[in-house]
Amino acid sequence: MSEFTLWDIVYNLLLAARWTVLLSLTAFVLGGIVGLLLLMVRTAGNPWVMRLVRGYVELFQGTPLLMQLFIVFFGLPLIGIDVSPWIAAMLGLTLFTSAFLTEIWRGCVESIGLGQWEASASLGMNFRQQMRYIILPQALRIAVPPTVGFSVQVVKGTAVASIIGFVELTKAGTMITNATYAPFTVYGCVAVMYFLICFPLSLYARHLEGKLRHVAR
Amino acid sequence: MSLVELHAIHKSFGELEVLKGIDLKIEEGQVIALIGKSGSGKSTLLRTINGLETINDGTIMVAGKKVGDRDTDVLTLRLNVGMVFQQFNLFPHYTALENVMLSPQVVKKQSKAEAKEVAEEMLAKVGLADKMMHYPDQLSGGQQQRVAIARALAMKPRVLLCDEVTSALDPELVNEVLAVVRQLAEEGMTLVMVTHEMRFAREVCDKLVFMDQGRIHESGAPEEVFANPKTSELASFVGGLA
Ligand SMILES: Nc1ncnc2c1ncn2[C@@H]1O[C@H](COP(=O)(O)OP(=O)(O)OP(=O)(O)O)[C@@H](O)[C@H]1O
Numbered sequence: 001m002s003e004f005t006l007w008d009i010v011y012n013l014l015l016a017a018r019w020t021v022l023l024s025l026t027a028f029v030l031g032g033i034v035g036l037l038l039l040m041v042r043t044a045g046n047p048w049v050m051r052l053v054r055g056y057v058e059l060f061q062g063t064p065l066l067m068q069l070f071i072v073f074f075g076l077p078l079i080g081i082d083v084s085p086w087i088a089a090m091l092g093l094t095l096f097t098s099a100f101l102t103e104i105w106r107g108c109v110e111s112i113g114l115g116q117w118e119a120s121a122s123l124g125m126n127f128r129q130q131m132r133y134i135i136l137p138q139a140l141r142i143a144v145p146p147t148v149g150f151s152v153q154v155v156k157g158t159a160v161a162s163i164i165g166f167v168e169l170t171k172a173g174t175m176i177t178n179a180t181y182a183p184f185t186v187y188g189c190v191a192v193m194y195f196l197i198c199f200p201l202s203l204y205a206r207h208l209e210g211k212l213r214h215v216a217r
Numbered sequence: 218m219s220l221v222e223l224h225a226i227h228k229s230f231g232e233l234e235v236l237k238g239i240d241l242k243i244e245e246g247q248v249i250a251l252i253g254k255s256g257s258g259k260s261t262l263l264r265t266i267n268g269l270e271t272i273n274d275g276t277i278m279v280a281g282k283k284v285g286d287r288d289t290d291v292l293t294l295r296l297n298v299g300m301v302f303q304q305f306n307l308f309p310h311y312t313a314l315e316n317v318m319l320s321p322q323v324v325k326k327q328s329k330a331e332a333k334e335v336a337e338e339m340l341a342k343v344g345l346a347d348k349m350m351h352y353p354d355q356l357s358g359g360q361q362q363r364v365a366i367a368r369a370l371a372m373k374p375r376v377l378l379c380d381e382v383t384s385a386l387d388p389e390l391v392n393e394v395l396a397v398v399r400q401l402a403e404e405g406m407t408l409v410m411v412t413h414e415m416r417f418a419r420e421v422c423d424k425l426v427f428m429d430q431g432r433i434h435e436s437g438a439p440e441e442v443f444a445n446p447k448t449s450e451l452a453s454f455v456g457g458l459a
């Protein structure tokens with residue numbers, strides 16, 4: 001125990017926490033892009049595509065994230081694609097995020113009432129103009145708080161990547177515990193760091209929720 | 218030539234036939250009240266005139282031209298026919314002024330200055346010159362409905378359709394909206410309104426159209442129609458109101 005000070009533990013955890021943040025950001029941004037694409041193909045209206053996206057969403061919502069990562073990490077090599085833990089974690093979390101975000105956003109678009117479509121149509125607007133000026137601006141406003149709120153789930157989800165050997169915060173905690181034999185101290189620090197990342201996000205989401213003005217209720 | 222002419226309009230929702238052959242002519246400057254029991258098809262008829270419902274059969278003519286089902290035909294229809302809804306349906310993310318300015322700019326490609334001038338004029342007309350920068354959620358129901366009227370008027374339609382524009386309002390706010398409608402009628406605006414305000418209909422309209430079960434049962438000058446209902450349906454409808 002003598003060669004590890006508390007600062008050593010914290011310092012090493014902080015280094016690893018950068019990977020947690022990077023993985024979260026990557027998964028969130030890529031997942032957002034994929035989620036937006038899914039949202040667009042889904043609202044475009046082909047019933048087959050809609051069913052396919054629906055199935056995709058249900059698959060990811062109905063299975064543990066850990067299984068999703070296992071399937072990416074151990075499944076891709078079976079079809080001849082070798083993936084590093086980083087790639088596997090990123091890919092798995094991106095898919096996971098896209099499924100949840102597309103579902104959140106679909107709810108936002110659908111929460112814009114029929115009356116908005118009809119009023120804008122009665123004024124002569126076409127579909128593109130309705131989307132551009134009426135539906136999307138409102139849907140985006142409504143979507144921001146739950147989207148920020150969901151980012152907390154992504155951050156916490158990255159912990160699962162430790163199991164396939166990606167060294168982020170949780171994995172680093174395990175490794176440091178094995179060296180220091182001080183699990184309570186180490187995991188206590190790990191928890192504090194997750195909290196310091198997630199809590200501001202939750203607060204921000206709540207703040208945005210409160211600031212949501214001039215939207216249909 | 219009538220402004221709008223409906224001929225043998227049929228409309229079904231699935232198995233349910235809601236409009237069973239409607240013939241109606243709307244003349245320039247006419248103020249028409251559409252009355253009838255709940256479910257008789259009044260809203261559906263108005264929505265048909267605005268192209269919000271597709272029809273199964275029949276023809277709609279605007280200023281002598283038949284409205285087909287091409288997008289440009291529907292646009293032409295909507296440029297001629299404005300609509301005000303029971304639930305106002307203002308755009309909540311825009312101010313009153315922006316609500317009124319939007320479609321002249323987007324649909325009619327008016328310049329911002331031009332659209333603003335028209336919007337200010339219309340908002341002043343409905344008595345809201347001092348509320349232009351307010352968002353819908355900062356306005357009372359009566360004020361919101363007046364913005365909705367201004368928004369429709371800014372497109373300079375030749376006919377304005379009003380579907381129970383006071384039904385969603387608290388009783389004390391009804392009159393301010395009716396006053397605006399009355400003013401429009403007096404200025405010669407062509408109006409078709411669905412209303413349950415019988416006294417108002419009687420005073421303002423020059424034609425009363427009574428619908429029952431998807432058909433126009435009777436129509437004519439209000440005094441006449443109210444005084445001597447020719448069908449038992451209208452007689453009982455009028456009796457039920459008293
Ligand atoms: N989108 C729809 N799908 C299925 N049925 C509909 C739809 N819209 C209206 N209907 C039905 O059509 C009939 C006529 O409805 P409509 O709204 O035109 O009546 P209304 O005369 O306006 O009644 P109210 O006075 O209650 O507003 C009703 O039986 C109604 O249930």
Ligand SMILES: [Mg+2]
Nearest residue numbers: 259260261380
């Ligand atoms: Mg109705």
